[in-house]
Amino acid sequence: MTSEIIQLIQEQEPQIIEDDIFADEDSSQYLSFVVGEEEFSVNILKVQEIRAWEHTTFLPNSPSYIKGVLNLRGTIVPVMDLRIRFGFKNPEYKPTTAVIILKTVDAERERLMGCIVDAVSDVINVAENDISEKPDFGSSIDSEFIDGIMTVNNSPVTLLNLDALLNLELIAHPFTAQKVSNG
Amino acid sequence: MEIDLSQFHQVFFEESLEGLDAMEEVLLDLEGEADAESINTIFRAAHSIKGGSSTFHFQEIADFTHLLETLLDEMRDGKRQINKEIVDLLLKSVDEIRKMISHIQNDEPVGDSHKELESFFSELLSGESSAEGSEKESESIDIDESESKFYEIDFFPEPYILETGNEPFRMFRELAALGEITVSANLEKLPDFDSLKPESCYLSWKIILDTDAQQSQIEEIFEWVEDDCELKINQFAGVSLETQPEPISTEPSSMTQASSEKNQAAAVPGKSLDILDSAVPSKQLQLEQTKKPESKAAKAPSASIRVGIDKVDGLIDLVGELVITQSMLGQLGDNFDMSKLNQLISGLAELEQNTRELQESIMRIRMLPIGFVFNRMPRLVRDLSSKLGKNVRLEISGESTELDKTVMEQIGDPLTHLVRNALDHGLETAERRIESGKDPEGTLRLNAFHQGGNIVIEVADDGGGINPQIIYDKAVERGLIQPGADIPKEQILSLIMEPGFSTAAVISDVSGRGVGMDVVKRNINNLGGSVEIHSELGEGTTFTIRLPLTLAILDGQLIEVSGEVYVVPLVSIVESIPMSKVEVSRIAGNMKVYKMDDGYIPIIDLTREFQIKGQSPSNEEGLLAIVEGENRKVALEINQLLGQQQVVIKSLETHYKSIQGVSGATILGDGKVALILDVVGLARRASESAAGSNSQVA
Numbered sequence: 093m094t095s096e097i098i099q100l101i102q103e104q105e106p107q108i109i110e111d112d113i114f115a116d117e118d119s120s121q122y123l124s125f126v127v128g129e130e131e132f133s134v135n136i137l138k139v140q141e142i143r144a145w146e147h148t149t150f151l152p153n154s155p156s157y158i159k160g161v162l163n164l165r166g167t168i169v170p171v172m173d174l175r176i177r178f179g180f181k182n183p184e185y186k187p188t189t190a191v192i193i194l195k196t197v198d199a200e201r202e203r204l205m206g207c208i209v210d211a212v213s214d215v216i217n218v219a220e221n222d223i224s225e226k227p228d229f230g231s232s233i234d235s236e237f238i239d240g241i242m243t244v245n246n247s248p249v250t251l252l253n254l255d256a257l258l259n260l261e262l263i264a265h266p267f268t269a270q271k272v273s274n275g
Numbered sequence: 276m277e278i279d280l281s282q283f284h285q286v287f288f289e290e291s292l293e294g295l296d297a298m299e300e301v302l303l304d305l306e307g308e309a310d311a312e313s314i315n316t317i318f319r320a321a322h323s324i325k326g327g328s329s330t331f332h333f334q335e336i337a338d339f340t341h342l343l344e345t346l347l348d349e350m351r352d353g354k355r356q357i358n359k360e361i362v363d364l365l366l367k368s369v370d371e372i373r374k375m376i377s378h379i380q381n382d383e384p385v386g387d388s389h390k391e392l393e394s395f396f397s398e399l400l401s402g403e404s405s406a407e408g409s410e411k412e413s414e415s416i417d418i419d420e421s422e423s424k425f426y427e428i429d430f431f432p433e434p435y436i437l438e439t440g441n442e443p444f445r446m447f448r449e450l451a452a453l454g455e456i457t458v459s460a461n462l463e464k465l466p467d468f469d470s471l472k473p474e475s476c477y478l479s480w481k482i483i484l485d486t487d488a489q490q491s492q493i494e495e496i497f498e499w500v501e502d503d504c505e506l507k508i509n510q511f512a513g514v515s516l517e518t519q520p521e522p523i524s525t526e527p528s529s530m531t532q533a534s535s536e537k538n539q540a541a542a543v544p545g546k547s548l549d550i551l552d553s554a555v556p557s558k559q560l561q562l563e564q565t566k567k568p569e570s571k572a573a574k575a576p577s578a579s580i581r582v583g584i585d586k587v588d589g590l591i592d593l594v595g596e597l598v599i600t601q602s603m604l605g606q607l608g609d610n611f612d613m614s615k616l617n618q619l620i621s622g623l624a625e626l627e628q629n630t631r632e633l634q635e636s637i638m639r640i641r642m643l644p645i646g647f648v649f650n651r652m653p654r655l656v657r658d659l660s661s662k663l664g665k666n667v668r669l670e671i672s673g674e675s676t677e678l679d680k681t682v683m684e685q686i687g688d689p690l691t692h693l694v695r696n697a698l699d700h701g702l703e704t705a706e707r708r709i710e711s712g713k714d715p716e717g718t719l720r721l722n723a724f725h726q727g728g729n730i731v732i733e734v735a736d737d738g739g740g741i742n743p744q745i746i747y748d749k750a751v752e753r754g755l756i757q758p759g760a761d762i763p764k765e766q767i768l769s770l771i772m773e774p775g776f777s778t779a780a781v782i783s784d785v786s787g788r789g790v791g792m793d794v795v796k797r798n799i800n801n802l803g804g805s806v807e808i809h810s811e812l813g814e815g816t817t818f819t820i821r822l823p824l825t826l827a828i829l830d831g832q833l834i835e836v837s838g839e840v841y842v843v844p845l846v847s848i849v850e851s852i853p854m855s856k857v858e859v860s861r862i863a864g865n866m867k868v869y870k871m872d873d874g875y876i877p878i879i880d881l882t883r884e885f886q887i888k889g890q891s892p893s894n895e896e897g898l899l900a901i902v903e904g905e906n907r908k909v910a911l912e913i914n915q916l917l918g919q920q921q922v923v924i925k926s927l928e929t930h931y932k933s934i935q936g937v938s939g940a941t942i943l944g945d946g947k948v949a950l951i952l953d954v955v956g957l958a959r960r961a962s963e964s965a966a967g968s969n970s971q972v973a
Contacts, residue, residue, distance in 0.1 A: 147947070148948075149839070149940075149947060149948040149949065149950065150839050150885075150887060151931075151934060151937075151950070152884070152885030152886065152887070152934060152935075152936055152937060152950070153885060153886055153934065153935060153936070154934070160948075161927070161931070161940060161948050162948060163942050163946055163947065163948050166925075166942065167925075167929065167930065168925050168926070168927055168929065168930065168931075168940045168942075168948055169930050170927075170930055170931040203929075203930045203931075204930045205930065205931075260931070260932050263932075
């Protein structure tokens with residue numbers, strides 16, 4: 093299944109180069125992927141690598157969407173299941189299920205976090221102007237995780253705000269919460 | 276071009292602290308007789324600190340060390356006697372500079388505490404010089420009247436002078452600060468442009484300096500390059516070249532200050548003595564004050580390490596071998612068939628060997644000789660023994676034994692504590708020693724050596740020893756042991772490290788060990804080590820500390836809990852018992868406890884505690900693993916014990932945050948991540964919640 097994803101990426105490659113040549117100065121590249129039935133994207137510069145789904149080591153007392161930790165060439169990296177995070181019920185682990193290793197910076201240190209998605213779809217070029225502000229209505233996802241909405245092939249793609257999504261402060265540990273309520 | 280000097284600050288701090296350590300070491304050896312070399316060593320250290328601090332605009336340190344240097348200069352010239360007071364004073368200034376450096380390191384204002392010492396220095400310098408005779412006096416008159424002199428300086432540097440980091444221009448600038456300067460360069464040796472090497476210096480200079488400074492002040496400027504150049508300084512008195520320059524007051528401020536304070540000092544003759552007297556008793560306090568910022572500085576994020584070049588060379592060799600093995604295996608893989616299987620197997624074996632050696636060498640980079648910690652002790656022993664009025668001889672051996680830098684940083688305090696205790700309570704006074712027929716001078720021995728995968732540190736004194744009977748009685752009185760129980764002597768002695776026991780006044784009165792032994796034990800246990808006490812009444816006491824060589828690797832026991840694999844530090848495991856053979860009682864409804872010989876032990880159901888999906892181990896098949904942390908025992912419900920292996924500790928906090936009950940993670944042989952249990956934390960929480968439910972019951 094790894095090879096499938098690599099193939100997927102490789103298929104995109106000629107297009108990336110082409111797009112690069114014609115890329116507008118104001119446009120950036122985004123990696124789009126599927127979670128549940130919705131399409132999401134992140135800035136491609138935040139993506140370190142894409143891996144096939146593999147077993148993770150369970151972390152005690154963690155929220156259900158923290159699937160555990162994995163060994164990334166000797167580094168221990170936490171993995172978040174975006175499907176659970178975004179409230180999609182009963183996620184399945186299929187051959188297309190992938191872990192996107194994302195980079196984020198908080199408190200001046202660069203951190204890595206793996207995010208489980210149902211499938212990686214595309215690398216897209218989107219001009220800054222084509223990203224509309226997030227709509228002000230309820231969604232299955234907390235709106236603080238959304239940076240904006242872009243339209244690709246006439247369908248909406250949600251641009252995620254990684255700094256909010258991967259913010260450790262927001263990842264509450266039930267145990268800690270329990271302790272507070274006890275105290 | 277503006278250069279950001281702050282990037283060099285860290286190096287300056289480190290070098291200065293090293294310099295101070297060197298000064299301290301020599302000063303402690305100095306006592307009494309002093310050879311020129313040791314004073315030179317001190318002088319050099321002070322001089323580089325002064326140079327560095329003025330380059331980086333740490334004016335307070337620069338001014339202070341300048342005074343120190345002036346005093347040292349007099350010592351070097353034999354104008355000043357070296358006695359205990361001076362050595363005390365110098366040691367005190369070493370402390371003071373250290374304090375200033377750590378203030379600057381923490382971006383704090385330097386404060387005024389050095390001012391007292393500074394003005395005392397000034398008084399000492401001027402006061403003694405007036406008392407010591409006409410030679411000095413005439414010198415200070417020289418300065419006051421600023422009689423102008425001419426110096427002709429011929430300066431022929433060796434071509435490599437620039438490589439040594441000495442910049443002639445800087446020296447000229449310093450000369451210019453002494454007076455009016457005329458420099459002419461000699462270009463004779465300058466080669467053609469093609470053959471010119473930019474790193475070499477082809478020039479020589481003739482300098483005419485019109486100044487009222489002393490020749491020694493000029494020599495001082497050239498001090499660093501003495502060996503790298505030919506230098507002639509000739510003096511012509513009186514005649515001016517063109518115009519008589521304005522007498523500029525370029526003498527170092529301290530000199531003027533010194534002469535102005537001379538009268539004051541004469542007026543208050545007893546003052547200088549007062550300061551010295553008050554300095555001695557407060558020293559202990561000061562030591563402790565200075566320690567805090569120091570340890571804070573040690574935790575600064577960009578801590579660096581000095582590595583011997585031989586270690587680096589060894590690494591390069593190993594990597595070379597690894598590359599060869601790798602290319603051999605690569606070739607083998609390109610066209611592999613089963614006939615080459617043996618080659619492959621031997622290649623892989625080689626790879627394994629190389630990898631292991633590489634790992635060991637990398638670990639060795641973090642290893643530093645324990646001498647870094649031992650070297651603090653002579654000072655402590657000296658200060659403390661004079662304060663306590665005991666004669667103590669300190670013997671240090673095995674100081675080149677290496678251990679991990681992190682371990683070393685944390686062993687310093689416990690070791691200091693043990694040494695202090697040995698001096699305070701272990702060794703008797705000279706009178707007592709003579710009474711019992713011993714050498715009036717007590718001996719304190721520090722020793723370190725490797726044993727297996729551990730480093731062993733011994734702190735031994737030949738004092739009165741610990742009377743096990745007193746401890747035994749005390750323990751019975753406190754209900755720690757049953758009256759009449761037959762307990763081996765070593766075990767009785769180790770009772771003094773129980774919390775609550777050590778603070779007992781009775782013990783420290785009876786030449787036992789005083790305060791905080793439990794803290795020592797806890798610190799060492801936290802490092803994964805252990806302490807043993809051996810004591811013979813009347814003959815002395817030996818503390819033996821055993822520590823793992825490194826914190827990065829841990830001997831682990833793998834356990835399985837509901838399908839998950841965890842690592843428990845091997846040292847913390849006491850025993851494991853099948854759950855079916857154990858009588859489990861419940862207290863406060865939910866707490867399970869298990870009765871062992873010495874009381875109830877709380878049981879933690881890890882499956883529930885960690886919210887692992889799955890069933891807790893059943894009573895028929897499950898095991899109880901009794902683990903101990905910080906003297907608290909706790910039983911863990913586990914499914915089975917797996918293998919034992921050394922694991923490399925990785926932090927969860929690099930990319931995530933810390934998790935209660937888990938101290939880190941590691942990667943097992945199959946590439947999977949396994950979490951390392953935080954036994955101390957689990958035990959603490961369990962006993963706290965047990966205490967909580969007990970109090971609820973009560």
